[in-house]
Amino acid sequence: MPPALCALCKTERALIKRPKNHQKLCKGCFIQIFEDEVHHTIISSNLFFPGEKVAVGASGGKDSTVLASVLKTLNERHHYGVDLVLLSIDEGIKGYRDDSLETVKRNAVQYDMPLKIVGYDELYGWTMDQVVETIGKKGNCTYCGVFRRQALDRGAKILGIKHVVTGHNADDVAETVLMNLLRGDLPRLSRSTSIVTGSDASEVKRSKPLKYSYEKEIVLYAHHKKLDYFSTECIYSPEAFRGSARSLIKNLEKVRPSAILDVVRSGEDMARLVPGATQDSCRCDGKPASHQAAADDDNIGGCGSANGRTNGGEMAAMEKRLRENEAAEAGELETEITVTKIEVQRHDRPNQTNGQPKTPGTNLPVRLKQKLGTCEKCGYMSSQKLCQACMLLEGLNKNRPEITL
């Protein structure tokens, strides 16, 4: 068959078929439209302000490498006036990060950005190798994920930076939406769909400018722009592809490529229904995004990427522990729910009378975490007395025989 021509310029040969609309594009038009769409997300969500210092959570992997490259391009093209820094985490897994940190070091030169690497050992007193030595390989991804999540914030604090951007893509968000839907956890679903997390009260704001970018297009962008990225599977991460939410996403994409963005949009719509949650989404109506409070519990788990990818079995075990902690708070929380207003009205829903949302009588216990305090030990934002990292550290430190108080 004759090669298809690009749907936009109609002169070059099409090399890309866009998953979201099946549009066939040439390399040049694809790169342009990918960048334009990220720019649109940034502008419609008011993500940056001129003079802002922004740390790019950089793992050397495809998502964060594309993020750093696109942000550099857009910052120059559209004069955002942001000051970009690469921030990398060293989990302390011998041999695992060496190559990816080398990649990040090259990226720092390629993109002319300063680089800061922070280690788990300096942040927590434990490297992941030491964690695995103590608890074994089972469940270690949970530790790694919880530690990593705070590590970026803590690293940013060291640098005096109040905004961290991460490479979470549409596939990641869709996966989290499905996971939380399967768990029946709407509050967490609400937070996970938000483009910005971290309230004004919290010290570090987080955002995901690639939230609407397909993983496939990120990989193709990296390929066609010949970006220097590194891919590896975490050596402690079990092969948990089959039966995971990730495999569900990839199978859905195979059957109907638009499914990924559809799940993201559905997640945003469902988030609107969560009491107390205002939601952002790009509806092209110029409405700025609202900020979501970031409890330290979204995106748990997942080694092998900076993106908190989920991992069936370990997830379930950790879930159970966290649920037990939440149960203790349940009474107090239900009182809070009754005074919580739904801020976004859905006029097309008949079972709300005069804007007075009724919590359905037969409702399941709604786990809301509106009240975010700080961890007693480290001061990190947490809805419990101890944040998850400190909770895990407490357990670890008990198991370290030579520990002295």
Add this chain to the structure above:
Amino acid sequence: MSTIQAAEKPPEDIEIPKPELSIVVEFTGGLEMLFSDQRRHPLSIPVTNKEGNPLTIADLIEHLCNHTMKDTRKELFVLDDHLRPGILVLINDADWELEGEEAYEIQAGDNILFVSTLHGG
């Protein structure tokens, strides 16, 4: 599995053994670890498959599993007899979805790139 052909065909059907196709197969995005940690594999592959039809991407995938992959974890490359979802294929830099996917008939000199999207952020 070997098929023994009965030599009952009329002489005019006898063909000169076909030459092999020279192509380049590349693995990236983490897939190289399944293929001897080597990104670029110049290969000579048969021009036709078992059925005597022109070799397609589907045949190539089978060929790669049987001849090129030393790693035992075939399921990281192939699931249920098809390429594992989440692996992209670029045929001469074009998305294989534009080229007929598994049914694409391989030409001499083709560059076929397999990219995993599943590893690392």
